[in-house]
Amino acid sequence: MRNLFFATLIAVALAGCQTTPTEDNAAPVEDKSATASQSGAATSGASGSGVSGSSTSGGANPLRDPSNILSKRSVYFDFDSYVVRDEFKPLVEAHAKYLQSNRNARMTIQGNADERGSHEYNLALGQRRADAVKRMMTLIGATDGQVETVSFGKEKPRNQGHDEVAWAENRRDDMVYAGE
């Protein structure tokens, strides 16, 4: 918890960001709009390569640093799809490398679906979305034991709306590190 508090202070100091870590499932730093996917893509290419090893030595937690791609935690999907879009591959790769460099780190990937269609099929679809990201991570260097996948199906929508914007935001994986 001390680390977390410290990291928060630094994050606020450096970025002037008001976001405070919470117990919520949602990523601590997250665009609320469906265009989050676009903004994620814009930043991911630039900072993707800056992530490697030695994350604890500097004091700042890269997982909490809004300028670090590791602070991004959501991967968005197309309708009916569990294919990881190209724009999110740098993000997945960055987290995979973080897990590779931090073998004690553990992550849960929570798969979600939009509200349309069968509850049970959406539960399976959310699981496939989580598994798709996990598979990519283990290919890059994370171990199977580091990454757990769960699905909330359509049962826990982040966006409570009932339109295309809400649906796009809810077709999503969230990456949550143990202890967050």
Next chain:
Amino acid sequence: MPRLLRRIPPFLFLALLPVFAANAQLTIEIVGGAGTTIPIAIVPFENENSYPLGITGIVGADLTRSGLFRLVDYSGVSPRPTRAEEIQPAVWRSRNADAVVAGSMRPLGDGRVEVRFGLVDVVKQTQLASMTYTVTPAQFRVTAHKIADVIYEKLTGDPGIFSTRIAYITKQGPRYQLLVADADGADPQTVVTSNEPLLSPKWSPDGTRIAYVSFENKKPVVYVQSLSTGQRIAVANFRGSNSSPAWSPDGRRLAVTLTKDGSSQIYMVNADGGTAARILTSSGIDTEAAFTPDGGSLVFTSDRGGTPQLYRASISGGNVERLTFDGDYNVSPRPLPDGKGVVFVRRASNRYQIALMDYATRQVQVLTDGPDDLSPSVAPNGKLIIYANEGGGRGILAAVSSDGRVKQRLVAPSADVREPAWGPLPRQ
């Protein structure tokens, strides 16, 4: 009880019960009727007005709600018949009735009441039924549903479903409840309450237990719970997700969807828990298994062909056969009790609709308009399908006859209602 109370519908009485009754009473509206209906006169039973709840009002409401009957006015007929032998066919034919019900209620002195009724086909001039029940006033509702079942079966040839129950999930704010109510929405009872999602209630074939999925442990786990004792066991709580329970017709096993070995796949577990045996293998999603009525096959949803479609396989996992080819989303299969077809959810032009496939012809009849019709459940006589319309985030239950003609809406006052499951015929 004061006479005034007779005018209050029975669901208001039940809503006032203090302990176990839930407040999410469903009331049923008929939104579309059959092309032809059977005209039937239901004469108030002799002595019925001594009892506030009565019987014939409920019988008439049951039959009307089925969409297959319409009530013929009995007023002015004098003397009123009180048993089958007193029904004069000519009197009723002049009112265009095809069938007439008459009966009596006689107090037995010990608090119980002898309820008799007769049913006469006034066209053929034959007596179709004559029955006697000895009951307490607390059993009048149950008795009325039984009488309606007899009338329905005699006049349509299909078993009545007025004595059955339904299960469903409600969501009010953060609170989820699994409820069980009579088929007419009366007497809702809370089975489970949780602050995490509840899903997929499924009745055991004998109606004594319900299987369901609960997220209370932060991930889906399948439970089987006794309705009489409330005791429950986790029948599937493996690594990963556990969901989509389906009872075998003998009630001894359940098909479930597990992710313990990778993606969602179908396994079999015993109804008292234990290990899981994998039934099918695909590289994609297999889920939503349902047993065929003979217990020999499973119908399920799989995306092994690229889009979610219905498949059928033997319970040993062999003879896998794709059933649906039209469209790119056909899910949630529920086999008909006669074994001749399957009800499911299809998507067409972004509308989710309830449809029925006949196995022999492979023809698909679309039964509802959508746009968000999900979670169908077939009544045990195969004639009515209950489902959830989840549009706009506030689900309501609705029902449609298997020929698509009769449509009903089941309205709860405040909750978001979803995932209905129709219970079995009660044991006689």
